[in-house]
Amino acid sequence: MIADHESRNIRVDRDVVAVVLVWRGRVGIFKRAVGGSTHDRLWHGIAGEVRSGETPLVGAARQLLGKTGLLVSDLQHLKEGPVLRLGLEGGVPRRTHTFVAVTESKRVPLLHEQESLRWVKPQRLARFDGQDAGVRDIVLAVTAVLRAGGGVGGGDDVCQAEPCELVGRAG
Template sequence: MHAHGEQHGTAPDTVREVVAAVLTHGGRIGLFRRSARVSGDTGRWHCITGHLPAGADPHRHALIEIAEETGMEGAGGPLLTGRAVLELEGGDGVHWRVHAFHFSCAHDTVRLNWEHDACCWLAPDDLGGLATVSWLERVLAAVLPAPVGQGP
């Protein structure tokens, strides 16, 4: 996916809807490295993601993806603190509608499933050295609060 504004004239069958959940704990962002068992962006760091089934509630589905990919759920689970909808264009012409969420977590203990082979929690300023997916910066900017002293 590449950052792109609203597209006009995109055929409905080329629009794919996904959820993207950014997790934070103690001012650090949780990033997850895509395993060799997933298609696309193997070895790159990203937030929790998943395809949104037709008719599914995006917020509820983001919680499902978080539970599946991190084991975080229930009473100690993540608390929603921000949301946005992004329109991004993939290099293959596919239009992605990304339902992005920010969740604050009570802890940073995760139990990874097969989709990831590593997890790290980093301060926003420390993300520059990681090989991330191309669209991560747009998602982070959309759902995370601006640093003190910076406008929207």
């Protein structure tokens, strides 16, 4: 387990946030609509880059609003999870700040880039073909937070695919 990303001289291109939306123990995965992206028609979560000067929490709230129309005040809670280093686009590792957002509402608006939403038990996520890179690792990381009763659980068990490593713990 690596304490910080500089210790191994791995270039981390930029920080991203990944928010896993949870309703009644199920995670929300979205199918991206066709729009000229390499991610078209793939199942994904709520994610995006952290803007300059923005904290990961603010970035997570902005992504949640921009991709679902949900405000933080619409949630039961929004909790920070572990920070992962995932090899995503072009193989460049991204420091991924994970969050879990728990909602009481099954109905979530589908905004511009979403085609559909499915509520899936985390253990059944592997059954969905055509997932965006890192989706399962991110879901595993935040569900470990829920299983641990709010703390970050797991260590090496958080990452199931390569390349992925736990960079730090929230809190």
